[in-house]
Amino acid sequence: MRIDYLEVIHYRNYRRQQIEPVEGLNIFVGENAQGKSNLLESMYVLATSKSTRASRDSELILFGEPSASIRARVNRIKDIDLAIEFDVSLVEKKFAKLNGSRHTRMADVIGQVNAVMFDSGDLETIRGEPSVRRRFLDLEISQTSPRYVHSLGAYRKTIEQRNFLLKEIRERRARPGSLETLSAWNVQLANYGSLLIDRRRSFLSRLSVIAAEAHSLLSDGRDLLEITYLPSFHVNDVSDVTGIQQEFLNQLAFVSDDEKARGTTLIGPQRDDVSFSVSKRDSKLFGSQGQQRTVALAVKLAERQLIEELVGEPPVLLLDDVLSDLDDLRRRRLFEYVGETGSQTFVTCTNLRAFPASILERARIWNVCEGKAEISGG
Ligand SMILES: Nc1ncnc2c1ncn2[C@@H]1O[C@H](COP(=O)(O)OP(=O)(O)OP(=O)(O)O)[C@@H](O)[C@H]1O
Ligand SMILES: [Mg+2]
Numbered sequence: 001m002r003i004d005y006l007e008v009i010h011y012r013n014y015r016r017q018q019i020e021p022v023e024g025l026n027i028f029v030g031e032n033a034q035g036k037s038n039l040l041e042s043m044y045v046l047a048t049s050k051s052t053r054a055s056r057d058s059e060l061i062l063f064g065e066p067s068a069s070i071r072a073r074v075n076r077i078k079d080i081d082l083a084i085e086f087d088v089s090l091v092e093k094k095f096a097k098l099n100g101s102r103h104t105r106m107a108d109v110i111g112q113v114n115a116v117m118f119d120s121g122d123l124e125t126i127r128g129e130p131s132v133r134r135r136f137l138d139l140e141i142s143q144t145s146p147r148y149v150h151s152l153g154a155y156r157k158t159i160e161q162r163n164f165l166l167k168e169i170r171e172r173r174a175r176p177g178s179l180e181t182l183s184a185w186n187v188q189l190a191n192y193g194s195l196l197i198d199r200r201r202s203f204l205s206r207l208s209v210i211a212a213e214a215h216s217l218l219s220d221g222r223d224l225l226e227i228t229y230l231p232s233f234h235v236n237d238v239s240d241v242t243g244i245q246q247e248f249l250n251q252l253a254f255v256s257d258d259e260k261a262r263g264t265t266l267i268g269p270q271r272d273d274v275s276f277s278v279s280k281r282d283s284k285l286f287g288s289q290g291q292q293r294t295v296a297l298a299v300k301l302a303e304r305q306l307i308e309e310l311v312g313e314p315p316v317l318l319l320d321d322v323l324s325d326l327d328d329l330r331r332r333r334l335f336e337y338v339g340e341t342g343s344q345t346f347v348t349c350t351n352l353r354a355f356p357a358s359i360l361e362r363a364r365i366w367n368v369c370e371g372k373a374e375i376s377g378g
Helices: 036-048 121-126 130-146 145-168 176-220 243-260 289-311 328-341 357-362
Strands: 001-011 013-019 025-029 067-077 083-087 095-100 101-103 115-118 225-229 273-278 317-318 345-349 364-369 370-375
Touching: 001 036, 013 036, 013 370, 025 036, 025 328, 025 357, 036 067, 036 083, 036 115, 036 317, 036 345, 115 289, 121 130, 121 289, 130 145, 130 176, 130 273, 130 289, 145 176, 145 243, 176 225, 176 243, 176 289, 176 328, 225 289, 273 289, 289 328, 317 328, 328 357
Parallel strands: 025 345, 025 364, 115 317, 317 345
Antiparallel strands: 001 013, 001 067, 067 083, 083 095, 095 101, 225 273, 364 370
């Protein structure tokens, strides 16, 4: 997959900007707050219809203007040229256009462009709270599994109602028959919960293999990355969903008194965590800044590969501020690796000193200044 042409109009700090990227490496270089990340963000919106940074779409519109557009021409294996456009407005509903036809349901357009984005927020997956890692799992798995999305929604509803009942029991406000209701909720909880656990476990076992390879390349084989699923109860000895479901019910029986005393559900996917360890040391606790960044990057590169396997062609790679904290060796390894994947790549940086000359020779470079991007030397 390749973006051949990108145009943003009244988007963030851009009035109107056109860009013709190359197939390989594209670099946006400039001082802080000039508009480098904004360009990467616009391409991420093309893929997902949303920005990772904006809480509201209206934030994407140039101050003082009523609407913003992102237009692109994309080359894909299945249909050579796709014209895609997203329009955000202060008054109208957001819409997209695919080869000229208009869509207001974003589900119809998401995934037409496939992109993987790395930005500094991804470091939180490694060093943040467990809830960040659960969100990461849910986002990643949801992208490729509608069944997971459904189970997740059903599980959340079940837990809400079950907690409500447990609170009633704790406060001795429970009505007759509430213990029967509780055991019905238990079955439902174990039913949906076991699906989530099973998918998370298999996603992580696949991810950990690919991420370890990427990580070994980046760190020149010095550090071994291990990604381990940490569910709230052991499922190591159980191989299938039914087994997990049974174990879930066993464990619920085990913590039952405790749950009634505390008025809340104590086990299940809502308590899961993931550990990232480098050479047997937990990255969250002991990783240096550069090590944590390398781990986060390896995870993104693994995600890139998983998407490629799924859609049958390499997704676009968007690397925002990836170079800080990485030493020369890791930078060189990163661009060698990325070059070999065949993913069209966009990188932002504040200067070009970080790039090996051999890499720069093949790249197209834009100087970005005050909402204008100009081809370097052009
Ligand atoms: N809706 C908007 N309208 C106008 N300007 C905006 C809007 N949203 C953001 N900006 C401005 O765009 C500028 C560039 O932001 P961007 O995040 O792209 O910078 P950057 O070049 O990536 O900088 P850094 O090197 O610090 O990451 C910022 O000064 C920001 O205030
Ligand atoms: Mg930036």
